[in-house]
Amino acid sequence: MRLLHTSDWHLGRAFHRVNMLGAQAEFIGHLVSTVREHAVDAVVVSGDVYDRAVPPLAAVELFDDALHRLADLGVPTVMISGNHDSARRLGVGAGLIDRAGIHLRTEPAACGTPVVLQDAFGDVAFYGLPYLEPALVKDEFGVEKPGHEAVLAAAMDRVRADLATRARGTRSVVLAHAFVTGGEASDSERDITVGGVAAVPSGVFDGVDYAALGHLHGCQTITERVRYSGSPLPYSFSEADHRKTMWLVDLDAEGAVTAERVDCPVPRALARLRGTLEELLADPGLARHEEAWVxxxxxxxVRPADPMARLTERFPHTLSLVFDPERAPDDPEVSYAKRLAGRSDQEIAEDFVAHVRGAGPDMDEQGVLRDAFDAVRADEAVKEVAR
Structure with missing residues (x-):
């Protein structure tokens, strides 16, 4: 069976001040063409269809168009909700849409109930694991202390239990939206850390033939059977080095996996330039970036006069301007934001405690801080679901 694995469309999201809806529509057209040209048997979309729980109308209309075009092809599509989606909104009408071959899986309780498709070699069971917010699903999965690894492992136990009841030789695909150990994050993914831990080990997916992952925006191979498709379009400058693609995955009769990347159309290259204003304006080696988003x-x-106006004379698509004078890391003039860059909320809070009282928190106090951050995150998740 040939699968097309994609994720993280983030319909409705802008790139800085650039409206990306046109580029997103172009991607949908490319997706449909790829399905047709490569004789794809099933499409899997691993979450974050939308960029936010209540997407703009234009994004909803684009998604509706995508569903109609996929249904018209007669190729089954399996989708899950991600941490940016409202699972309840995305799943509205799922039972009816099923009849058109579009299978929306947004309910955690249904993790062990697959969509079963057939090819010349027999059945392939597709298990949709929507984004599982630990604080919200711990009771469903009987997990005492919520965490990403615990709830995902419990969901996978249901998958393996169901798979064990099926005919010998049934192949299996899991769609999941999570941060798996070994994956490389970018600035555009929403933090899902719980209890100080965001990542889960790839071994949680043992026992299935292919795990089609979403959440991280870079196309990545964690293992031969566990892969991220990445987002089809860039959503932050930290993705400047990404090659935006989808995975074309073939499952043979035994469930062995072969995969190749299919490039996605991107409107412009991304470039991150650093130097003095005069260096950026004069360096001939930067000519290749003159049509890029910069x-x-x-x-x-010393901050130069009219830097954006002068930059856009050479780089007309400059979207972000940062002023960062070269200074030693311990220089008191180094910005607060720069000192905090790349640090977790937990680390920042622990440093604050150390700064205030002259000694960092002990293990019990670290636990109190973790619980506090988890409680805030859970409260935000509940509010998001209720919207």
Whole structure:
């Protein structure tokens, strides 16, 4: 069976001040063409269809168009909700849409109930594991202390239990939206850390033939059977080095996996430039970036006059301008944001405690801080679901 694995469309999201709806529509057209041209048997979409729980009308209309075009092809599509989606909204009408071959899986309780498709070699069971917010699903899965690994492992236990009841030789595909150990994150993914831990081990997916992952925006191979498709379009400058693709995955009669990448159309290249204003304006080696979307970081000791206006004369698609004079890391003038870059909420809070009282928190106090952050995150998740 040939699968097309994609995820993280983030319909309705902009790139800085650029409306991406046109590029997203172009991607949908490319997706449909790829399904047709490569004789795809099933499409899997691993979450974050929308960028937010209540998407703009134009994004909903684009999604509706995508569903109609996929249904018209007669190729089954399996989708799950991600952490940006409202699972309840995305899942409205799922039972009816099933009849058109579009299978929306947004209910955690249905993790062990697959969509079963057939090819010349027999059945392939597709298990949809929507994004599982630990605080909200711990009771459903009987998990005492919520965490991503615990709830995902419990969901996979249901998958394996169901798979064990099926005919010998049934192949299996799991769709999941999670941060798996070994994956490389970017700035555009929403933090899903719980209890100080965001990642789960890839071994949680043992026992299935292919795990089609969503959440991380870079196309990545965790193992031969566990892969991220990444987002089809860039949503932050941290993705400047990404090659935006989908996975074309073949499952043979024994469930062995072969996969190749299919490039996605992107409207412009991304470039992150750093130097003094005069260096950026004069360097001939930067000519290749003149039509790119540009993030420029200026290192001038003194802020130059009209830097954006001058930059856009050479780089007309400059979207982000950062002023970051070269200074030693311990220089008191180094910005607060720079000192905090790449640090978790937990680490920042622990440093604050150490700064205030002269000693960092002990293990019990670290636990109190973790519980507090988890409680806030759970409360935000409940509010998001209720919207």
């Amino acid at each position: 993030e420029a970081t200026l290192t001038d000791a």
